[in-house]
Amino acid sequence: MSDIVDPRYEAFVEHLFQRTCLVLDMRGFMLKPLRRRLRGTGKYRTLMYGYTRIGVREITIDFYTPKTMKPRKTDAILRVICHELTHHQSPPRVCWYKGRFMRMDHHPRFWRKYKKNVECISKDDILGQYFS
Numbered sequence: 001m002s003d004i005v006d007p008r009y010e011a012f013v014e015h016l017f018q019r020t021c022l023v024l025d026m027r028g029f030m031l032k033p034l035r036r037r038l039r040g041t042g043k044y045r046t047l048m049y050g051y052t053r054i055g056v057r058e059i060t061i062d063f064y065t066p067k068t069m070k071p072r073k074t075d076a077i078l079r080v081i082c083h084e085l086t087h088h089q090s091p092p093r094v095c096w097y098k099g100r101f102m103r104m105d106h107h108p109r110f111w112r113k114y115k116k117n118v119e120c121i122s123k124d125d126i127l128g129q130y131f132s
């Protein structure tokens, strides 16, 4: 099964992404859709919504649900965009965790920043209407 591409939906996600970047004042970022070869089988069954690498202004997100290929709900998409952008604002840190030092991507400060970002976009005129 190949990835079904809905150009209108993908253009809509791109629009949401651009608006989120503007609201959070993150310039020059690019959005890439995650293309899965096979849906719902083998190693592609992971529940990964998106990923990004620090130092590269590129964010890859899965526009669709992993198994059924349905477009994700708008607020879910916005949260993933927000999550990935937060990684660039609040990079991984070395934290004291369970008795030793660990490099953590999702440390407490990250989640605080993420919460603030979500608040920010839910107050936006355009993006706010997609949060219920």
Ligand SMILES: [Zn+2]
Pocket (backbone or CB within 6 Å): 083, 084, 087, 105, 106
């Ligand atoms: Zn993350």
